[in-house]
Amino acid sequence: MKILWLFVLSISFLSGANAAKVVQLDDKFAESKNCKACHLHLVKDWQESWHSKSHFDKDEYFRKSIKYYSRKTRKSLNGVKVECATCHNPRISVTSTDINYEIEAVLGLDKGSKVNKALKADALHEGINCVVCHNIDKIHSDKDEKIRGINRVTWTKSGLMSGPYEDAKSPYHNVEYRDFMSKNSNQLCFVCHANMSSVKNIMFSNMEKEFKSDGKMCVDCHMGPKKLGVASTLKIDDGEAKKRMIRKHGFKGAHDEDMIKNSLKLSTWQKGEDVVIMLKNPQPHNIPTGYGSREILIELEYKKGSNKIKKEEISLTTHYKDRRKRPTIAHLAKTMSKDMSVPAQGKKVIKVKKVDGASDVKISVYYKLVNDEVHELLKLKEKRWSKKMLITRKSLKLK
Ligand code: HEC
Ligand code: HEC
Ligand code: HEC
Ligand code: HEC
Ligand code: HEC
Structure with missing residues (x-):
């Protein structure tokens, strides 16, 4: 006390x-x-x-x-x-x-x-x-x-x-x-x-x-x-x-799908056994930025011919821990994990081992307002908090 x-x-x-x-x-x-x-x-x-x-x-x-x-x-x-x-x-x-x-x-x-x-x-x-x-x-x-x-x-x-x-x-x-x-x-x-x-x-x-x-x-x-x-x-x-x-007074931002769309540029290529994913951020601030616990989700869908064979997900988000090392919200954090955002006017390059036998991979990049961890902690109900908003998408033929 x-x-x-x-x-x-x-x-x-x-x-x-x-x-x-x-x-x-x-x-x-x-x-x-x-x-x-x-x-x-x-x-x-x-x-x-x-x-x-x-x-x-x-x-x-x-x-x-x-x-x-x-x-x-x-x-x-x-x-x-x-x-x-x-x-x-x-x-x-x-x-x-x-x-x-x-x-x-x-x-x-x-x-x-x-x-x-x-x-x-x-x-x-x-x-x-x-x-x-x-x-x-x-x-x-x-x-x-x-x-x-x-x-x-x-x-x-x-x-x-x-x-x-x-x-x-x-x-x-x-x-x-x-x-x-x-x-x-x-x-x-x-x-x-x-x-x-x-x-x-x-x-x-x-x-x-x-x-x-x-x-x-x-x-x-x-x-x-x-x-x-x-x-x-x-x-x-x-x-x-x-x-x-x-000027308009709309202050549109991350809650708005039009703003999210194409806010990052995606390039992708194969290097040996790896799929390389490069995200470039032309905006003057990081993406995600602002309130903690926003998330970028990269989804990889592998196909062999016309059959879907595997789905993988990569999450770019920050996690916060309280003094007992339990997950918490940003405002109560004693420690935070590495900043995973794509820096302002910078880029982030990610490499993933390609799935054996796949002929194509479709890469979709989404934005979520709240990551699953905090969504769960706060028991959020409205749909908007778990919605995946598309930033950009590309397909790559694999060798
Ligand atoms: C978050 C801050 C913010 C809020 C809230 C805000 N304004 Fe503004 N307002 C600005 C800024 C900044 C400008 C100047 C934009 C420029 O010219 O670069 C501006 C400009 C204006 C202008 C000049 C005309 C224009 O649109 O550029 C008027 C009139 C005005 N605001 C009225 C209002 C009214 C009425 C409200 C409430 C409904 C409001 N503002 C809410 C920041 C704000
Ligand atoms: C009876 C009409 C009237 C009402 C009601 C009114 N305004 Fe205005 N306002 C004006 C006029 C006229 C101007 C000058 C426009 C111009 O010069 O182009 C102005 C200008 C402004 C400007 C720009 C000032 C500048 O120097 O750039 C702001 C900001 C503003 N109003 C805010 C507000 C806010 C906030 C309210 C509500 C609390 C409000 N106004 C209510 C008539 C009004
Ligand atoms: C008085 C404090 C304050 C000022 C000044 C202010 N903001 Fe904000 N802004 C906030 C808060 C708080 C929120 C979050 C509101 C929420 O989501 O509940 C926000 C949200 C936003 C968003 C996010 C909207 C979304 O959909 O994600 C944008 C964009 C934004 N502000 C832009 C601006 C810009 C541009 C200016 C300067 C012209 C400005 N703000 C000035 C406090 C402020
Ligand atoms: C070149 C255009 C551009 C400029 C300049 C810009 N932004 Fe943004 N901003 C964006 C885009 C696009 C998004 C949507 C993608 C995202 O959420 O990161 C965004 C998102 C945001 C968000 C929501 C972030 C989130 O995840 O909640 C806020 C808040 C914001 N901007 C505030 C600002 C402020 C404050 C400034 C000035 C210091 C600024 N922006 C300058 C383009 C811009
Ligand atoms: C220093 C100013 C500031 C203070 C103090 C502050 N906030 Fe915020 N908050 C903001 C701004 C600015 C945004 C918008 C950021 C964005 O959209 O990226 C925001 C956004 C948020 C959001 C996201 C809302 C949404 O719709 O996505 C939450 C949740 C939040 N704040 C919680 C809190 C809580 C809880 C407190 C008090 C313990 C608090 N904030 C105190 C500035 C502040």
């Missing part, structure tokens, strides 16, 4: 030291429905994105991870929700919990507490919504790289939108230009998409470190190219909506 209290104390001390300043949002701006009258097209894009599903009620994988984490660390469920909200729900009005809250929660005295109220706020259900990104005033890139999400930014006053234009005006809200909304927008993404570490300080993902770009920015692929359109449909330009270069 003593160890537990010390552990809880040390977390609350850490988050206390970097406590973020909360800025209360006016109801006029808190939710995306308030933006629809003039930015409906952008709201619709965003609703399709996983940023709008980053709240625990909307993402089964996230929700079950929180429960698992709480069970294993004996931290209260709400305490864990607040901890993860740092990046998943940054407009929460309570940014850390302390030992007093943990005691109240154990005793069941937390019902009317500030923490419980904060977690019930309607706007939180929107996850990473408009006033997360567009209410960032400053990004503190000079802070220790472990400090992320809420604790890495300061907010604008409620009603002041930071944006990509230097000359915008709106009757509904104030606007100000920020370079992290235009030429430096990778900085905005790295507020959360970087340096994900476990309770034991194992860094299981760091997109900022692995990023190797030939000039493309995150927004070029995840919000699409700039196109002529309107930022707002309000008739502010001589009775017309003002024409602007805009």
